Ligand code: SF4
């Protein structure tokens with residue numbers, strides 16, 4: 233233990249407070265001190281750093297990131313672990329199970345597991361490294377550093393390092409306008425400049441003042457710089473569909489100066505109110521309608537949200553719940569619809585159950601909606617009854633038919649159908665594409681299931697068809713190679729990478 237705690241002290245010292253450093257030094261002389269005790273000390277510092285930044289969110293730079301504290305430490309942990317007990321990495325999952333470090337346990341544990349995976353990778357244990365990296369990823373799917381460790385492990389296992397190099401070389405030639413024109417709110421009243429699952433960085437809080445306060449903030453400038461230098465270092469190579477599906481424009485074809493000169497934001501996504509009439513198991517454990525006090529808090533900032541809506545080319549409502557079930561979003565939409573400057577820029581994302589002619593008229597949506605996106609997650613009623621708990625299959629299909637009519641009459645421009653892929657519905661993906669054609673959808677979008685904290689690790693493992701440890705993963709990969717998914721209406725979002733999966737299937741057959 234003495235050599236391990238000395239090593240931990242040396243490794244963590246630069247990032248720890250003097251007091252924590254001293255505690256570790258004292259632990260060095262305490263024979264009863266365990267690795268868990270030492271990690272608990274480090275965790276305390278880690279959680280303090282997160283609170284200081286008022287945020288979660290994960291990236292790769294000190295000013296933005298939840299894991300910035302742990303990831304560099306964990307990297308060193310991995311690199312220097314050779315000096316200590318080599319079995320540490322493989323025993324990590326059990327070790328972490330024995331203690332809950334605190335509210336940020338999942339991200340802390342995830343980064344430690346990823347560090348262990350890196351260590352195993354360096355030691356040449358590809359299968360164990362990939363397993364550990366998957367466990368790390370399943371604990372926290374949004375840490376960009378953890379994602380990179382996983383992709384690296386998979387590439388080594390598949391003998392396909394060229395795929396990583398290809399992506400990085402491709403990104404060097406590309407540009408993305410989102411950080412120059414997009415604003416997304418979060419349930420913590422934070423502001424991000426892209427989908428926070430793809431680019432998990434906070435640039436400010438919408439309760440703290442006007443947009444100018446953060447449109448030139450350091451995080452904002454650093455994110456933009458990462459696009460301009462072609463590193464895209466805060467962007468997810470797993471979740472961002474523009475990267476996984478190679479959809480970013482070539483930088484030579486873009487007039488970057490016009491993006492830099494534009495009024496910000498052009499593209500607004502409201503995801504701050506989680507109220508919803510359903511409680512889908514993949515999203516939440518129980519029905520969540522925010523209390524009156526929260527609604528009032530949201531309503532109190534409506535005055536600063538309305539100008540954003542009026543100036544934007546697209547206003548996406550909402551990415552957090554259901555806009556028609558949310559009292560706050562209903563009131564925001566009504567206020568918008570009576571403003572003479574309101575124009576056709578709404579993208580309505582809904583579970584569809586309440587989206588009928590009555591709601592359309594009540595909210596004054598006629599002429600203001602460009603696109604409606606309906607999340608269904610099933611092509612059959614019995615599956616829908618599970619995936620969309622509290623929904624009504626017949627009612628939702630009737631409403632999709634109503635929306636299809638709006639599309640045919642030109643009242644809306646586009647209709648999208650959405651499907652969160654998981655163990656119990658992946659076999660219906662091909663039927664869902666047919667359903668999309670039936671309702672004249674412009675897109676059917678497939679997204680991977682995520683664990684938003686509603687599942688235990690064991691429960692999530694049953695749903696996580698994307699893990700090569702899942703008993704039906706190979707069936708899923710084979711099904712995904714069906715040519716129906718080549719149809720132009722299909723958007724495979726972040727799951728397109730699984731169409732390329734090769735060696736992982738064989739690896740499953742190799743005994744651990
Ligand atoms: S590349 Fe992807 S993650 Fe990065 S800013 Fe663009 S859309 Fe967001």
Ligand code: SF4
Nearest residue numbers: 508510512515553583
């Ligand atoms: S409909 Fe959407 S927001 Fe509502 S519970 Fe289901 S997944 Fe969550």
